Amino acid sequence: MxxxxxxxxxxxxxxxxxxxxxxxxxxxxxxxxxxxxxxxxxxxxxxxxxxxxxxxxxxxxxxxxxxxxxxxxxxxxxxxxxxxxxxxxxxxxxxxxxxxRGGREARARDMAAGLAEAGIPGAFEGALQYVSNPDLISRTHFARFLVDAGHCSDLPEVFRRFLTEGKPGFVPHKxxxxxxxxxxxxxxxxxxxxxxxxxxxxxxxxxxxxxxxxxxxxxxxxxxxxxxxxxxxxxxxxxxxxxxxxxxxxxxxxxxxxxxxxxxxxxxxxxxxxxxxxxxxxxxxxx
CATH class of the missing domain: 3.20.20.140 (Metal-dependent hydrolases)
Structure with a gap:
């Protein structure tokens, strides 16, 4: 080659x-x-x-x-x-x-709590449908859940509205x-x-x-x-x-x-x- x-x-x-x-x-x-x-x-x-x-x-x-x-x-x-x-x-x-990777599950639960306060309950369980291991859960898995559940039309909209700094579902990770x-x-x-x-x-x-x-x-x-x-x-x-x-x-x-x-x-x-x-x-x- x-x-x-x-x-x-x-x-x-x-x-x-x-x-x-x-x-x-x-x-x-x-x-x-x-x-x-x-x-x-x-x-x-x-x-x-x-x-x-x-x-x-x-x-x-x-x-x-x-x-x-x-x-x-x-x-x-x-x-x-x-x-x-x-x-x-x-x-x-x-x-x-x-x-x-450690701490991703705790971060994800905090993200879900923020989304629940914004009127979207069950986001942690919803995101878990897209990943087999909570240690690997990420914003992308939450985004897929929010699109499939009808809260947003596509992934870019999810990130704009919910998952970037200052938005309800954003939680920083170390x-x-x-x-x-x-x-x-x-x-x-x-x-x-x-x-x-x-x-x-x-x-x-x-x-x-x-x-x-x-x-x-x-x-x-x-x-x-x-x-x-x-x-x-x-x-x-x-x-x-x-x-x-x-x-x-x-x-x-x-x-x-x-x-x-x-x-x-x-x-x-x-x-x-x-x-x-x-x-x-x-x-x-x-x-």
Missing amino acids: NLDAALNADLHCHSVISDGTLSPEALAARAKAAGVQLWSLTDHDEIGGQSRAIAAARAAGLAYLTGTEISVSFAGRVVHIVGLGFDHEAPEIVAGLRAT WAALKDAVGWITRAGGVAVIAHPGRYDFTPTEEYALITEFMAHGGRGIEVVTGSHTPAEFVKYTDTALEFGLLASRGSDFHSPAESRTDLGTLPPLADKLTPVWAALAARIHH
Whole structure:
């Protein structure tokens, strides 16, 4: 397999193990059918689906990198760090992610209480219909319940009305520190990547601070081509990767056939002048 920038790699998507709607096996089949050549399952703060994803990719004849997407707190916002190519059984990252997930059930019950005060009872039980484990419950599961129960027409409306800061169902969570998340990934043999940087609405100064602190802790990559970036942001973050000497990544951030605007494998390729993250992880690819 040629590991240049033209490779159809999709290194960011989610399964039912976190807040996606498809199983790891169904995602592997969908990726293969879409022409993906290198795939990674990057569930939120969770690596419990990695063994299944590796097996499913192998069965489909699909090259695979282990993955996760870790939520961290930075400059008063939640930033996501994707980890790729790490040992998914390394004790430190397993324990770190378990600690990060801890408290989700208590947070979810507080979210449900806020929604009940806003006239929507039963939201915790409703959200649980969309997730098997309360330790993994997230705002997305509440959003799906509110749409299916007829309180909102779609997920964006739910977040606007109920689940962002200052709204009735918003409860902050204590996420990992940037230093810890990058450390867990790198010490397990992987590469840390800043996910969808265009989503954070940082000022140039804040974005510079994020990138430089991330690199100081050992972070090496940035998502350039991703489902939430515009074509102009593809160009912007191509330049950012070159300016800072960062490896470039690519991924759809696919969650669901019904919800995601970008399907697996459908993004444009990275620019030829970039060094793709998968070139640095060739030895970590499962075949």
